[in-house]
Amino acid sequence: MLMVKLTYSGTDYYLSQDGHALAHLWKQYVLSFGSLQRRLPVDYGGYCKLEWGSIKIAGVFFQTGGLGVWPPPAEMDITIYYTATTEAAAVTLLSGVAHRAAVDLQGVTYDIYGPEYTDTAAASTAYNGTLVTIATAMCATLGLTLDSTAARSPSPTVVHTTSYERLLIDLLSDFCAFYTHLFYIGGTTLYLVDMLADNGSRTIEFKYLRGPEYHWKPLTYEVGNGKVTAFGTYKYGRSISQTAYHGTAANIEAAFDNILTVCNGDWASISIPLEGDVPAPGEKISWTDEQLAEDTEMYVRARSITYDFDRSLIHIEGEGSMTKSA
Amino acid sequence: MKVIATDNITAVTASEQNANYPADNVLDGYPKHVWKSSTAGASAYLTLTATSGSAVAVFNTNATAISVEISSGVSVQWDAGVQWDSGVQWVSSLMSVGSGTYDLTSAGVGSGWADYPATTINHSAKITFTPPAGEVVECGVVSIGDVEEFEDPRPTMDEGLHEFGEVVELQNGSVYVVDRDDVRTFSVGSLMTRINFWRLLHSVVQNNIRSYPRAWRLADNSNADDWEWVVYARLNGRPRGTGARDKSLVNVTMDLIEVL
Numbered sequence: 001m002l003m004v005k006l007t008y009s010g011t012d013y014y015l016s017q018d019g020h021a022l023a024h025l026w027k028q029y030v031l032s033f034g035s036l037q038r039r040l041p042v043d044y045g046g047y048c049k050l051e052w053g054s055i056k057i058a059g060v061f062f063q064t065g066g067l068g069v070w071p072p073p074a075e076m077d078i079t080i081y082y083t084a085t086t087e088a089a090a091v092t093l094l095s096g097v098a099h100r101a102a103v104d105l106q107g108v109t110y111d112i113y114g115p116e117y118t119d120t121a122a123a124s125t126a127y128n129g130t131l132v133t134i135a136t137a138m139c140a141t142l143g144l145t146l147d148s149t150a151a152r153s154p155s156p157t158v159v160h161t162t163s164y165e166r167l168l169i170d171l172l173s174d175f176c177a178f179y180t181h182l183f184y185i186g187g188t189t190l191y192l193v194d195m196l197a198d199n200g201s202r203t204i205e206f207k208y209l210r211g212p213e214y215h216w217k218p219l220t221y222e223v224g225n226g227k228v229t230a231f232g233t234y235k236y237g238r239s240i241s242q243t244a245y246h247g248t249a250a251n252i253e254a255a256f257d258n259i260l261t262v263c264n265g266d267w268a269s270i271s272i273p274l275e276g277d278v279p280a281p282g283e284k285i286s287w288t289d290e291q292l293a294e295d296t297e298m299y300v301r302a303r304s305i306t307y308d309f310d311r312s313l314i315h316i317e318g319e320g321s322m323t324k325s326a
Numbered sequence: 327m328k329v330i331a332t333d334n335i336t337a338v339t340a341s342e343q344n345a346n347y348p349a350d351n352v353l354d355g356y357p358k359h360v361w362k363s364s365t366a367g368a369s370a371y372l373t374l375t376a377t378s379g380s381a382v383a384v385f386n387t388n389a390t391a392i393s394v395e396i397s398s399g400v401s402v403q404w405d406a407g408v409q410w411d412s413g414v415q416w417v418s419s420l421m422s423v424g425s426g427t428y429d430l431t432s433a434g435v436g437s438g439w440a441d442y443p444a445t446t447i448n449h450s451a452k453i454t455f456t457p458p459a460g461e462v463v464e465c466g467v468v469s470i471g472d473v474e475e476f477e478d479p480r481p482t483m484d485e486g487l488h489e490f491g492e493v494v495e496l497q498n499g500s501v502y503v504v505d506r507d508d509v510r511t512f513s514v515g516s517l518m519t520r521i522n523f524w525r526l527l528h529s530v531v532q533n534n535i536r537s538y539p540r541a542w543r544l545a546d547n548s549n550a551d552d553w554e555w556v557v558y559a560r561l562n563g564r565p566r567g568t569g570a571r572d573k574s575l576v577n578v579t580m581d582l583i584e585v586l
Binding site for chain 1: 346347350351359492495496498504506507
């Protein structure tokens, strides 16, 4: 069940698509919901940011007895929850601001904006510490709490001095991509995840939609920064230019090798029902496909997650491994 | 066949309510937006004020029985120059219009309907709900207003369900069902007098209900008077009639779809 809490002038309003009588009455005023997507800036890591969609709310909600405000307010705070059982068990999918976009005969469309993290690192700021240590310090500045449960151990060392002012969130994203980590933000927690390991796992017995897509990204044959280069197995394909956030060639080359591993992995897209627990970025999703030429074992680690609330589906894309069933 | 063509409720209060499920939820036209009492296993009542009416209908209630009492206030106007003598005080009085108790358990559809003598002044309806054992009372919609009555449908009335859910095919040939509530649908055919058809088209549909949901009692005769014929529904399209223009009877068809 998808639930939408709108907050206006200090009062909470409880909405849903189908109407749910839980601890609160979640009234069926949500007419439609644009898909939301989490995805990475580059295939091999960074900030797995939620890209916000829009929500259309029935006009009756704005009448007296509901919100009682017309024209509709320019902005309202919005929190979106999902639960398969009770309101107490609901998980927060996102919280942000809904900003008025359009009015028509049926209702009012609001665009949804996430929180922006505008703190910056000044020019000539020197970083020398582990990725976890640096992420912890940045989180403190951003008003977030770091969860490094799924980060690599030992955490790789970052050595870098900024040459110009950068947004902290972007700088952390770059550090993470270099070391094949991703991070995502849920509520006030920043989750740091090693892309070479699992952030939880689940096996799907059969409950996925017909026709998962299996594909390979354009082949990457080298990753380099102009001084240090790592090469893959093949000698053709694309070349990735990546800033190094360490000063030692061996460390840089090891980081570039990891980038090659992720980019040249076996990629797949799969759609599953939106029910039970919602997959997290980096979660390992495994299944057996008996419809291909040979029975195939596949897993991916979720890198791009799209929530289709109107059809109650989740689309997942990621890299992993394809093997023939024993 | 009856319909409460105008909803004339102006106020509602409850003997008790869950703060998240207030009494005025019964007035918003969404049966799934329920009023809930707060004491499990105890009866609770709604008191509604209406400007005019001749029937009360309830929808999406879990009550096993409802008791309906209709009372009308007595209006008094002072003549010029008349004033209170000392020691005289006002004692309010209510005139009972009618009351009755209705067993809702038979069909399990959560609907009920009570007719009462047409009352064209402000009056109140006290509806007492008897809950299932150990549960709080809940009710989705209450409608009070003037009943428009027409000829009952023919016995061959079409009835079915409309599906809002989605079925998605899974890899192994099984399916994933995005489950949403089904609603009941009716295709009603009735032989009406020309004057009744005109009243249905213009007084009721064109001037009042249009596409809004209303309380319908689709059949009310000795063969079909169950609560399952009491439906909160809207017109799906508009009524149509066929008849020779110089004849007194019209074959009328109209489609209704339940609202949740």
